[in-house]
């Protein structure tokens with residue numbers, strides 16, 4: 001079956017198998033290997049992408065279910081030369097060790113900050129609770145999300161009276 005998605009801002013058409021997952025489509029067909037395959041069971045969050053702005057485990061989403069949606073992967077967020085503030089904050093806060101969990105963590109953090117620009121530490125922990133990290137002990141990751149929230153809120157234009 002053919003599906004149409006917007007992948008990192010670019011319209012794309014894929015012929016997919018009924019048993020194909022969104023993760024397979026992203027990695028194997030689109031070649032976007034920033035999205036990681038960890039457990040392949042919906043338990044680690046390494047495969048997190050945003051589907052219409054919502055964080056999903058792409059290993060558990062049938063590719064067919066993505067038809068008509070907009071998908072954001074880590075490649076669509078920022079680049080090495082022009083990182084997104086969340087990516088920069090992860091680097092600055094020392095929240096990256098092996099990096100395997102990082103794309104999923106950053107996208108889960110983006111989904112949170114888009115909804116809730118000033119999350120508490122508990123809200124950050126809750127939002128990232130589906131994303132496992134075997135390296136950092138999570139504290140620096142939470143600090144990175146807080147730092148990103150501060151920086152993003154400073155970047156926002158001040159709204160005048162209208």
Ligand code: FES
Pocket residue numbers: 036037038039040041042043044045046047048057058059060
């Ligand atoms: S690879 Fe999808 S949740 Fe682990």
Ligand code: FES
Pocket residue numbers: 095096097098099100101102132133134135136
């Ligand atoms: S930095 Fe290694 S799994 Fe998180």
